[in-house]
Amino acid sequence: YLDLAQQEGSVDSSTALTMQLLISLVYERAKETDKEVVFVIDEARYIMQDAASLAFLETVFRHHRHHDLSIRLVTQTVDEFFEHAESEAILDQCAVKQFHRLDGMDKEWADEFGLNHAQMRYVQDAVPGNEDAGFSEALVGVDGEWRGIRVEAMPKETEVIDFDPTEQRRASLPGAGETAVSPEIEAFRTELAQQANGESQDMQTDSTATDNGQLGGTDDV
Numbered sequence: 001y002l003d004l005a006q007q008e009g010s011v012d013s014s015t016a017l018t019m020q021l022l023i024s025l026v027y028e029r030a031k032e033t034d035k036e037v038v039f040v041i042d043e044a045r046y047i048m049q050d051a052a053s054l055a056f057l058e059t060v061f062r063h064h065r066h067h068d069l070s071i072r073l074v075t076q077t078v079d080e081f082f083e084h085a086e087s088e089a090i091l092d093q094c095a096v097k098q099f100h101r102l103d104g105m106d107k108e109w110a111d112e113f114g115l116n117h118a119q120m121r122y123v124q125d126a127v128p129g130n131e132d133a134g135f136s137e138a139l140v141g142v143d144g145e146w147r148g149i150r151v152e153a154m155p156k157e158t159e160v161i162d163f164d165p166t167e168q169r170r171a172s173l174p175g176a177g178e179t180a181v182s183p184e185i186e187a188f189r190t191e192l193a194q195q196a197n198g199e200s201q202d203m204q205t206d207s208t209a210t211d212n213g214q215l216g217g218t219d220d221v
Contacts, residue, residue: 016050021195023053027060030069037069044073048080048087058086061093078102078109097141100151101126115139119146129153 023039030037047053064071073094081091097113099105102123110120122139126148129136135152153161156174163173170176 016053019047019050019053020056023057023060025191025195027064027067027069030064030067035068037067038072039069040072040074042074044075045077045080048083051084051086054084054086054090058089061090076102077104078112082112095143099123099126099139099141100136101128113141114144115146122148 026037026039030039041047047057061071073090081087100123105115105120105123107120110117110123115123119139122137126137126139127133127135129151135150138149138151140147140149159174
């Protein structure tokens with residue numbers, strides 16, 4: 001799970017490099033394991049802002065199904081999928097599309113996704129997730145066939161949703177305890193940290209300049 005919301009609307013060279021590194025590591029690990037790998041990129045609109053990351057992701061999308069890798073892009077808008085040829089190619093590779101409530105689903109975007117008027121209205125009026133209702137509604141499309149569904153959280157998912165970091169320990173979350181971390185996951189975390197640190201050091205070296213024998217780094221390194 002990669003949450004890009006922390007980028008706060010900007011993608012600089014260091015962030016773009018980190019995104020490519022993460023995607024590359026997940027892709028390579030998916031090719032090595034016999035298990036199905038699900039890679040979720042939240043606030044995916046940020047990755048659409050960087051041409052290099054977008055081109056790299058488009059390449060991965062063209063080959064990921066061969067290795068039981070499922071890439072899921074989560075975003076609150078749809079216009080970014082139509083701003084570049086690469087992003088449109090990525091959208092075309094997504095056999096499954098799921099719309100929760102989206103006020104911005106107007107006729108223009110409905111036509112882009114092949115929705116009729118009733119389906120467009122369903123997305124506009126879908127019940128958002130809330131504790132009182134206990135469910136949310138979504139419109140799911142598989143290869144152009146659309147159906148309305150009800151989404152309910154399973155017990156373990158509810159534990160994650162209701163998690164309060166001020167009163168609970170992270171280890172209490174399902175799958176987050178030390179005993180729940182498999183050696184394979186721990187090795188992946190270590191590899192990711194090592195490669196990220198190595199890339200950061202390389203960038204710092206490249207971003208410094210000599211001045212009478214002294215090295216001076218910029219503020220954003």
